Amino acid sequence: MRLYTCDAIRRIEDLLVDKYGFDFFQLMDYAGNAVAEKVLARFPGIKSVAVLCGGGNNGGDGLVAARYLFLKDIAVKVIAASRFERSSLQTMKNKTILEKMGGTLLTSEEIGDTELLRLLDESDVIIDALLGIGATSSPRGEYLRLIRAVNQSQTPVVSIDLPSGLDGSTGEIMGEAVKADITVTFWGPKVGLYVMPGKEHAGEVLIANEEFVSDRLFPDLGEIIKKDLHLVSVPEIKHLLPPVTLSYHKGKRGSVLIFAGSKKYKGAAALVALGALRAGAGRVILVVPEGCLVPGVTPETIVFEVPSRDGTLAADSYIRAMDEFGDIVSSIVIGPGVGRTNGVRDLVSYIWEQSQVPTCMDADALYFLPEIGEGALQRRHDVIITPHEGEAARLMRSKASCVSAKRLEFAKSIAEKWGTVLLKGAGTIVDDGNRTSVIKDAHPCLSVPGSGDVLSGMIGAFLARGLGCYEAGLCAACLHARAGVSLGAIRGNDGILAGEIANRIPIEIKSVSELEREPLL
Numbered sequence: 001m002r003l004y005t006c007d008a009i010r011r012i013e014d015l016l017v018d019k020y021g022f023d024f025f026q027l028m029d030y031a032g033n034a035v036a037e038k039v040l041a042r043f044p045g046i047k048s049v050a051v052l053c054g055g056g057n058n059g060g061d062g063l064v065a066a067r068y069l070f071l072k073d074i075a076v077k078v079i080a081a082s083r084f085e086r087s088s089l090q091t092m093k094n095k096t097i098l099e100k101m102g103g104t105l106l107t108s109e110e111i112g113d114t115e116l117l118r119l120l121d122e123s124d125v126i127i128d129a130l131l132g133i134g135a136t137s138s139p140r141g142e143y144l145r146l147i148r149a150v151n152q153s154q155t156p157v158v159s160i161d162l163p164s165g166l167d168g169s170t171g172e173i174m175g176e177a178v179k180a181d182i183t184v185t186f187w188g189p190k191v192g193l194y195v196m197p198g199k200e201h202a203g204e205v206l207i208a209n210e211e212f213v214s215d216r217l218f219p220d221l222g223e224i225i226k227k228d229l230h231l232v233s234v235p236e237i238k239h240l241l242p243p244v245t246l247s248y249h250k251g252k253r254g255s256v257l258i259f260a261g262s263k264k265y266k267g268a269a270a271l272v273a274l275g276a277l278r279a280g281a282g283r284v285i286l287v288v289p290e291g292c293l294v295p296g297v298t299p300e301t302i303v304f305e306v307p308s309r310d311g312t313l314a315a316d317s318y319i320r321a322m323d324e325f326g327d328i329v330s331s332i333v334i335g336p337g338v339g340r341t342n343g344v345r346d347l348v349s350y351i352w353e354q355s356q357v358p359t360c361m362d363a364d365a366l367y368f369l370p371e372i373g374e375g376a377l378q379r380r381h382d383v384i385i386t387p388h389e390g391e392a393a394r395l396m397r398s399k400a401s402c403v404s405a406k407r408l409e410f411a412k413s414i415a416e417k418w419g420t421v422l423l424k425g426a427g428t429i430v431d432d433g434n435r436t437s438v439i440k441d442a443h444p445c446l447s448v449p450g451s452g453d454v455l456s457g458m459i460g461a462f463l464a465r466g467l468g469c470y471e472a473g474l475c476a477a478c479l480h481a482r483a484g485v486s487l488g489a490i491r492g493n494d495g496i497l498a499g500e501i502a503n504r505i506p507i508e509i510k511s512v513s514e515l516e517r518e519p520l521l
C-alpha cells in the first residue's frame with residue numbers, strides 16, 4: 001500500500017481544488033464531517049466532547065467536527081489554543097458558523113490548569129485538532145500546554161489527521177505529541193502514523209475520504225507520491241511467496257547454512273533452525289562449535305559440529321562447512337548466539353569479504369561489522385542485516401535513543417552503507433537503499449527472547465527459496481508480525497515462546513496463499 005508524505009497530501013489537496021474545482025471550505029467540511037461520523041460510530045451514546053483547536057486548518061477541521069456533533073445534541077466545548085486572528089478564510093468561516101449556532105468556544109489562555117484538566121476529564125471524548133500537517137517545529141505556548149493536558153487526562157482521545165506534534169512524514173515526535181487512542185486521517189495513510197514512535201502515538205488509524213485519491217481521479221498519482229515507500233501487510237507479500245507445486249522437492253526449497261550458538265548461548269541455534277524449517281526451507285544445516293550440544297534442536301535439522309575456539313566458531317568453520325555442503329547451500333544465516341570472540345570476528349569478516357552466498361547477518365555478527373567497515377568496506381547487495389535499535393546504534397556509532405527517534409533516517413543510512421537492512425521493533429522497516437517498506441502489523445507479544453532468532457531463520461529460508469534480500473526481509477517480517485498478532489489475540493501480551501512464533505508460521509503462510517487479492521507492491 002502506498003504511504004503518503006505530508007508534501008504529497010498537500011499536492012493532492014491542491015489538485016482537488018485546481019483540477020476538480022473543490023474549494024477548501026468544502027474539503028474542510030468533508031474532513032470534519034468524517035471525524036464526527038467516526039467519533040459517533042466508535043463512541044455511541046456519548047454526551048459531551050471537548051474539541052481542542054489550533055489556529056490552522058487542522059483547528060478548522062475541529063470546528064467542523066464540533067458543529068456536526070453539536071447538531072447531534074452532544075454538549076461540545078471548543079477549547080482554542082489560538083484566537084484565530086491569522087486563520088484561513090475557511091477556518092474563520094467555520095468558527096463564525098459555530099458561534100452563531102450557539103456553540104461554546106473557549107480560549108485556553110483564559111482557563112487555568114486545574115480547570116482545563118477538569119474540562120477534559122469530564123468530557124466523554126477529546127478531539128485533538130491542534131496541529132496537523134502544517135506543524136514544522138516543536139509545539140510551543142498554549143499548544144504545548146494543551147498537549148500535556150490531553151496526555152494527562154484519562155479521557156479517550158481522537159486526533160484529527162495526526163496526533164498534534166507528530167511529523168506526519170517521518171513518525172518523529174517534534175518535542176512532545178498527543179498520545180491518541182484513534183487517529184482519523186484524510187485521503188490516505190501518512191508515513192508518520194505507521195513508523196515508531198508515531199505509530200504508538202497514533203493509536204488505531206482510520207482513513208477517511210480515501211476514495212478521492214484513486215488512480216482514476218489522479219492518473220499521475222505515481223508522480224505525486226514517493227513510489228519507493230510502502231506499507232506492507234499480508235496482501236502485499238502474496239505475490240512474493242514462492243509457489244509450491246506438486247513437483248516440488250526439498251532441493252527446490254533451497255538449503256540454509258546456519259552459523260549460530262556457542263558454549264554460552266546454545267538455544268539460539270535451535271530457534272534459528274526452527275524458524276528456517278517453519279518458513280519452508282528444504283535443508284537446514286546448523287554449524288555449531290564442537291561440544292556445544294544444542295538443546296531442543298529438531299531432528300529435521302542437520303547438525304554439523306566444527307572445532308571450537310574458546311567455545312565459539314572460528315573462520316575455518318565456514319571453509320569446513322562449505323567443503324561439506326557447498327554444493328547445496330543457497331543461503332547463510334550467521335549471528336544468533338555466536339558470541340563475540342576473535343574467532344567469530346574472523347568468521348564474520350571472512351563471510352562478508354569472501355562469500356558469494358546470500359546471507360542474513362544478525363545479533364553478534366552485527367557487533368563486528370563496524371570493525372570490518374574500518375577497512376575497505378564493500379556494500380553487499382546480497383546481505384541483509386537485521387539489527388534492533390541498540391545494534392543499529394552501534395553500527396552507526398550513535399545511541400539507541402537516537403535510532404528510536406529517527407527510525408526511517410537510520411534505516412536508510414544503514415542500508416546505504418552496508419546492504420539491505422531490517423530494523424526490528426514495532427513498525428519494522430525494511431530498506432535496501434532505494435526502497436523502503438514499513439510493516440503494518442505488530443504485536444508486543446513478539447518482544448520475547450529468541451523471537452529475533454526465529455526471524456533470522458525465516459529470512460534464511462526465503463533467501464534459500466530464491467527471494468532477494470529486500471523481498472525475503474518483507475516476507476519474513478510480515479509473517480513474523482502476523483504470527484504475533486494471531487498469537488497475541490488468543491494469548492495476550494505475555495509469555496509467548498519464540499518457538500511458538502515459529503510454529504505459527506505455516507498457518508500464516510497458508511492464510512496468505514489463500515488471499516484472493518494480489519495487489520502489486
Ligand SMILES: NC(=O)C1=CN([C@@H]2O[C@H](COP(=O)(O)OP(=O)(O)OC[C@H]3O[C@@H](n4cnc5c(N)ncnc54)[C@H](O)[C@@H]3O)[C@@H](O)[C@H]2O)[C@@H](O)CC1
Nearest residue numbers: 013027028055056057058131132133134137138139140161
Ligand atoms: N489544505 C486542505 O485543503 C485541507 C487541510 N485540512 C487540514 O488542515 C491541516 C493542515 O492545516 P495547516 O496547513 O493550516 O496547518 P496546521 O493546522 O496543521 O498547523 C498550522 C497552525 O499551527 C500553528 N503552529 C504551527 N507550528 C506550531 C508550533 N510548533 N507550535 C505552535 N503553533 C504552531 C500555526 O501558527 C498555524 O496556526 C491538515 O492536517 C488537515 O487537518 C483539511 O481541512 C482538509 C483540507
Ligand SMILES: Nc1ncnc2c1ncn2[C@@H]1O[C@H](COP(=O)(O)OP(=O)(O)O)[C@@H](O)[C@H]1O
Nearest residue numbers: 424425426442443444446447449450451452453
Ligand atoms: N513491541 C513489539 N512490537 C512488535 N514487534 C516486536 C516488538 N518487540 C520486538 N518485536 C519483534 O521481535 C523480534 C525481536 O528480535 P530481537 O530483539 O533480536 O530478539 P532476540 O535477540 O531475543 O531474538 C523482532 O522481530 C522485533 O521486530
Ligand SMILES: [K+]
Nearest residue numbers: 131160162164
Ligand atoms: K491533530
